[in-house]
Amino acid sequence: MFILVNLKTYPCDPVAVAEAVRDVDESTDVARVAVAPQATHLERVAETGAETWAQHVDPIDYGSNTGHTLAETVADAGAVGTLINHSERRLKLADVDGAVEAADRAGLETVVCANNPAQIGAAAALEPDAVAVEPPELIGTGTPVSQADPEIVEGAVAAAANVDSDVSVLCGAGISTGDDVVAAGELGSEGVLLASGVAKADDPTAALSDLVDPL
């Protein structure tokens, strides 16, 4: 299972969480664990040796794009992948397409987020490496999508497979325990996208260990 920890703009220590991500990733053969800090923390996080992802890249190339995030810069800072179209950083469909293209150009792995199976089908058609279904109303609630809305995960898996069977499916929202990760896997998800369960934990290593222990 792929466990991607998004730090959003939570007031956690990104390096401490990254060290926990690195240590838990190295302690297991059954999970791949990565962390997505804020753009300004990418370099410090990548220096820990943790697998580092960006939270967003813009659909741009080098040039006159003040205030935008260029995929190549993110890769230079040590990121190996990027989220695109997170629920809290939505893009127009054409811009999702452009951001996937920019990430591909920079050699970044891509996870495109979407709210529901219909959007997952559209996202999969843009040929990212993976898509992630997240019902916005469950984000940050601690109520896991795998329990509150299992149909949306199964629907997303079917929708992506219909369009492109090479695109992996992740799910997210409210996931904070190993049982939630196991349940996501049983619904056909190949990974989970989570934030508050780790970013707000007093002990990120313990929180991450709990996520991988039952796998």
Ligand SMILES: O=C[C@H](O)COP(=O)(O)O
């Ligand atoms: O990127 C992560 C998701 O939005 C899930 O957030 P959450 O784990 O706090 O519900």
